[in-house]
Amino acid sequence: MxxxxxxxxxxxxxxxxxxxxxxxxxxxxxxxRLEVTKLSFAALGAVRNAYGLLYSGGAMGIGCGPLVVSRPxxxxxxxxxxxxxxxxxxxxxxxxxxxxxKKSPRIRHMVFSEIMPSVMRGESDFGLVIHEGRFSYxxxxxxxxxxxxxxxxxxxxxxxxxxxxxxxxxLGPEIAATVDEAIRESxxxxxxxxxxxxxxxxxxxQELDVALVLQHIDLYVNRxxxxxxxxxxxxxxxxxxxxxxxGIIERSSLPLMAYEGSSSS
Numbered sequence: 528m529x530x531x532x533x534x535x536x537x538x539x540x541x542x543x544x545x546x547x548x549x550x551x552x553x554x555x556x557x558x559x560r561l562e563v564t565k566l567s568f569a570a571l572g573a574v575r576n577a578y579g580l581l582y583s584g585g586a587m588g589i590g591c592g593p594l595v596v597s598r599p600x601x602x603x604x605x606x607x608x609x610x611x612x613x614x615x616x617x618x619x620x621x622x623x624x625x626x627x628x629k630k631s632p633r634i635r636h637m638v639f640s641e642i643m644p645s646v647m648r649g650e651s652d653f654g655l656v657i658h659e660g661r662f663s664y665x666x667x668x669x670x671x672x673x674x675x676x677x678x679x680x681x682x683x684x685x686x687x688x689x690x691x692x693x694x695x696x697x698l699g700p701e702i703a704a705t706v707d708e709a710i711r712e713s714x715x716x717x718x719x720x721x722x723x724x725x726x727x728x729x730x731x732x733q734e735l736d737v738a739l740v741l742q743h744i745d746l747y748v749n750r751x752x753x754x755x756x757x758x759x760x761x762x763x764x765x766x767x768x769x770x771x772x773x774g775i776i777e778r779s780s781l782p783l784m785a786y787e788g789s790s791s792s
Contacts, residue, residue: 540705548638549657549690550615557617562695563706567615568688569622572767572776578693579703579785580755580763583711587751587759588687592676593620594656596646596669601653603672606632609652614639619689619766620655623675626769643667657689686751686762693785700786707785714753760784 545561553570555561559577571580595606611634613621624632635651642654647667656664656671664671676687692710694703751759763783770776 540702540709542706542709548615550618550636550638553615553617556693559695562698563692565690565692567617567619567622567690568763568766569619569770569776570617571691571693571763572622572770573617574693575767575779575781575783577695577697579696579781580783581692581694581703581707581710581785582754582788583707583714583752584692585752585755585759586689586691587749587755587762588676588679588689589749590676590680590687591661591674592679592687592689593623593674594661594664594671595624595653595673595675596643596656596664596671597653598646598649599668599670601670601672606653606673609633610635612637612642612645612651612654614642614655614657618655618657619687620657620675622766622770622775623679623687624655625775626773627673627675627678629773643669683762683765685765686759688759688763688766691755691763696781696785703785704788711753714748 542563547555549565549567552561552564553566556564556566556570556574556578559574564578565584566574566578571578595611597609601609606628607630611624611632613624613634613636615621615636621634621636635645637645639657639660642651642656643660643664645651646654646669653672654669661671679685679687694706750756755763760783767776771778
């Protein structure tokens with residue numbers, strides 16, 4: 528989104544970037560604070576009456592997703608009783624973990640950058656790791672005992688919907704489509720190898736190792752980031768259905784998308 532934030536995109540709308548931790552954005556969505564917002568799909572499930580999803584700007588995992596890490600010696604069977612460090616109640620990582628356990632875990636929510644240090648210090652037994660952390664946990668002496676993305680694909684044969692961009696429904700479909708187009712143009716201009724793009728990314732990243740940041744980009748910025756497509760929509764719908772059946776989110780009669788169309792049309 529560097530091109531959009533740096534005003535390299537021509538649009539009839541004025542978009543002011545607001546940067547915050549993922550769970551902060553999720554909580555703001557519950558309040559309807561931002562007109563356009565990045566949010567976890569778990570949070571979107573809770574605010575579907577107020578926000579509709581855009582076709583572009585999403586993050587879809589393909590057989591990979593949030594990791595559960597621990598200090599060496601822990602085993603997966605201990606997840607039922609262990610204390611879990613989580614990046615937030617409304618993150619997709621937390622939702623997936625609840626679906627995996629089939630019950631409410633013993634959980635402690637914190638900013639995602641504090642999760643691995645909490646596990647290293649022994650304050651938490653396990654940590655739900657997101658973002659670049661999936662590439663750096665080994666350097667900290669931690670072990671991955673579960674990839675929730677692999678588990679999700681085994682269970683559903685679907686993409687894993689992690690995060691997307693949503694627009695408040697009260698803005699109407701025309702504005703939603705205009706925002707979608709601007710985001711798609713920004714993605715098209717985003718060259719991860721350009722100094723301007725990488726400077727922007729690193730200025731807002733928790734992990735400053737360029738190689739790790741590039742791994743994260745390569746993993747989650749893919750063709751579904753430009754257009755969620757039918758495959759992505761189905762994955763979101765399956766996630767919401769499972770969360771509804773588990774009593775985690777309420778059902779909604781409103782359409783998933785903010786407008787009917789496609790960012791590639």
